[in-house]
Amino acid sequence: MRIITLEEHVTLPEFAHEIQQWPLPPQAMEKLEDINNARLQSMDDNGIDIQVLSVVGRGAESLPPREALQFVARYNDLLAAKIAVHPTRFRAFAHLPMCAPEAAANELERVKSAHHFCGALINGLTNGKFLDHPDFTPLLAKAEQLQMPLYLHPGLPPKAVADAYYNDLPGSLSVMLACGGWGWHAETALHILRLITTGTLDRYPRLKLIIGHMGEMIPMMMSRLDEKFEAGTGYHQRSVSQTLRDQVHITTSGIFTLPPLMAALGTFGIDNVMFSVDYPFSTNEVGKQLLESIPLPPDQVAKIAGGNAERLLGL
Numbered sequence: 441m442r443i444i445t446l447e448e449h450v451t452l453p454e455f456a457h458e459i460q461q462w463p464l465p466p467q468a469m470e471k472l473e474d475i476n477n478a479r480l481q482s483m484d485d486n487g488i489d490i491q492v493l494s495v496v497g498r499g500a501e502s503l504p505p506r507e508a509l510q511f512v513a514r515y516n517d518l519l520a521a522k523i524a525v526h527p528t529r530f531r532a533f534a535h536l537p538m539c540a541p542e543a544a545a546n547e548l549e550r551v552k553s554a555h556h557f558c559g560a561l562i563n564g565l566t567n568g569k570f571l572d573h574p575d576f577t578p579l580l581a582k583a584e585q586l587q588m589p590l591y592l593h594p595g596l597p598p599k600a601v602a603d604a605y606y607n608d609l610p611g612s613l614s615v616m617l618a619c620g621g622w623g624w625h626a627e628t629a630l631h632i633l634r635l636i637t638t639g640t641l642d643r644y645p646r647l648k649l650i651i652g653h654m655g656e657m658i659p660m661m662m663s664r665l666d667e668k669f670e671a672g673t674g675y676h677q678r679s680v681s682q683t684l685r686d687q688v689h690i691t692t693s694g695i696f697t698l699p700p701l702m703a704a705l706g707t708f709g710i711d712n713v714m715f716s717v718d719y720p721f722s723t724n725e726v727g728k729q730l731l732e733s734i735p736l737p738p739d740q741v742a743k744i745a746g747g748n749a750e751r752l753l754g755l
Contacts, residue, residue, distance in 0.1 A: 441738070441741070441742045441745050441746065442489050442490075442742075442745065442746035442747070442750065443487050443488045443489050443490075443715065443731070443745045443746050444488075444489060444490045444491075444492070444714075444715070444745070444746040444749040444750065444755065445488055445490070445491050445492065445693075445715060445716045445717045445719065445724075445727070446492045446591070446650065446652075446691050446693070446714055446715075446716045446749060446753075447492075447494070447591070447593070447652045447691055447693035447694075447716040447717070447718050448491040448492060448493055448494070448716070448717060448718070448719040449472060449493070449494055449495070449496035449718070449719065449720070449721070450472055450473075450475065450493045450494070450495065450496065450519070451469065451472040451473050451495070451496055451497075452473070452495075452515060452518055452519060452522075453473050454518060455499075455511070455514075455515060455518075458503075458511065459498060459499050459500075459502045459503070459511070464497075468720060468721070471719075471720035472496060472720060475493075475522050475523065475525075475526075475530070476525065476526070479491070479719070479720075480526065480529065482719075482723075482724045483529065483724065485724070485725075486724040486725060486727070486728040487728065488717075488724060488728075489528075489529070489746065490528075490529060490530065490531060490746075490755065491529070491530055491531075491719065492530075492531045492532060492533060492558060492749075492753070493519065493523065493530055493531070493532045493533070494532065494533040494535070494561035494591065494593070495515065495519075495535045495561070495563075497563070498563070498595075498596075499511070499512070499515065499535050499563070500512045500515070500535060500536065500537045500538065500539070501538055501539060501563065501566060501567075503539075504539075505537065505539045505540040505543070508537035508538075508539050508540060508543075509537045509540060509543045509547070511537070512534075512535050512536060512537050512547055513547065513550075515535050516532075516534055516535055516547070516551050516555065516557070517554075517555075519532050519535075520532065520551070520554070520555035520557070531556075531557070531558050531753070531755065532555070532557050532558070533557065533558065533559050533560050533561040533591055534547065534548055534551045534557045534559070534560040534561075535560070535561070536548060536560050536562065536579070538562060538566040538579075539566060539567060541575050541576045541577070541578045541579045542578045544560075544578075544579045545578040545579045545581070545582035545583075546582075548560055548579070548582055548583060548586065548588060549582060549586060552586055552588060557588075558588065558589075558753040558754060558755065559583075559588045559589040559590060559591060559650070559753060560583070560588065560590055560591070561590075561591040561593050562590055562591065562592055562593065563593050563594070563595040564593070564594055564595015564596065564597075564627065564628075564631075565595060565598060565627075565631075568598055570630075570631050570634050570635075571590075571592075571631065571634075571635060571640070572634045572635050572638045572640040580640070580643075580644050580647055581644065583644075583647055583648075584644045584646050584647040587646070587648070587754075589648040589649060589650050589689070589752060589753065590647070590648075590649055590650070591649075591650040591651070591652075592628055592631055592632065592649060592650070592651050593628070593652065594619070594623075594624030594625070594627060594628050595624075595627075596618075596619070597618050597619075597623050597627060601623075601627075602614075602618055605617075605618070605623070606618040606623065620694075620721075624653075625653055625656045625657050626656075626657065628651055628652075628653075628656040629651075629655075629656040629657050629658050629661075632649065632651060632656070632658065632684075632688060633658075633665070633680070635649070636669075636676055636680055636683045636684070637669050637674065637675060637676050637680070638675050638676070639674075639675035639676045639677065641676075641683050641687050642676055642677045642678065642683075645686070645687070647687060648687055648688075648689065648752060649687060649688045649689070650688070650689045650690070650691065650714075650752075651688065651689075651690055651691070652690070652691045652692075652693035652694065652716060652718065653691075653693055653694050653695050654690060654691075654692060654695045654700040654701060654703075654704050655690040655704050655707075655708060656690075658684065658690075658707075659700070659703040659704045659706070659707040659708065660703055662680065662681050662684065662707045663681070665680040665681070666679050666680050666681050681707070684707075684708060684712075685708060685709055685712060688708070688712065689708075689712045689713075689714060689748070689752055690704055690708055690712060690713055690714070691713075691714045691715065691716035692704075692713070692714070692715050692716050692717075692727070692730065692744075693716035693717060693718040693722070694717075694718040694721065694722050696722070696726045696727060696729065696730040697730070698730075698733060698734070698735070701713075701730070701734065710736075710740055710743055710744065710748075711743065711748060712748070713743075713744050713748065714744065714748045714749045714752070715727070715731055715744050715745050715746070715749075731744070731745055
């Protein structure tokens, strides 16, 4: 059984002086910057064959458009050079200049041709805009044409949202509720639902999207979403659930108990669920424990562990 993980993060210290990094403790930064040593050892210890790497936190979105384009080209080229040292162990999602969607589309095509990257990861909103905004038409069209999935990853909430929902809380509660404790997941789910209910995914029916964290709370809401957003009565032609199963794939990143996994499998279907860890923010050990506990036949576990990712990403 081949094991592939998709939401696994990296930071390139060569660029730390150019962008606004998320404030992280030194131990986390050390793990993020490492590709050759502890990361590989942990993969070996836990039977992980391939990690698909992606930039963590703020990157090109911190820069003006012209600088962003130059930045991502250098960033993607250096990431490609680093993973080329271990070509059978690592692949990558591209980092894109989302503030310039036409340039982002061009960079997506370049990294597929030059480096065989297998998609792109997008951190939250871009200047307050979701991907259903018409500005992002060039990128969505190019991703569909190239058959390169877009991984929608959470980002920091816009200031207005943070002020309205997460302000005036004691200690670190504001940050935790706004980010990994709740807000990240709600925002990413909203991102997907906007793309569906506006009919954006109907316009790009071959576009593939990936979201993490067992589907960002969408599985438990799927039947209610179908009820409230009836197909053909608004802007979208297919039911929400059908569109999700047609075009959205989810990973287990950061959530390692069976009840949400079984809900994900029961709603999205086994062909749309892929194993991931969210390394180094979660450990490969706890991910492996989940994988070994799945009460399904070996051939179905193998789909989750790596088979679905091989098919979707062309590995």
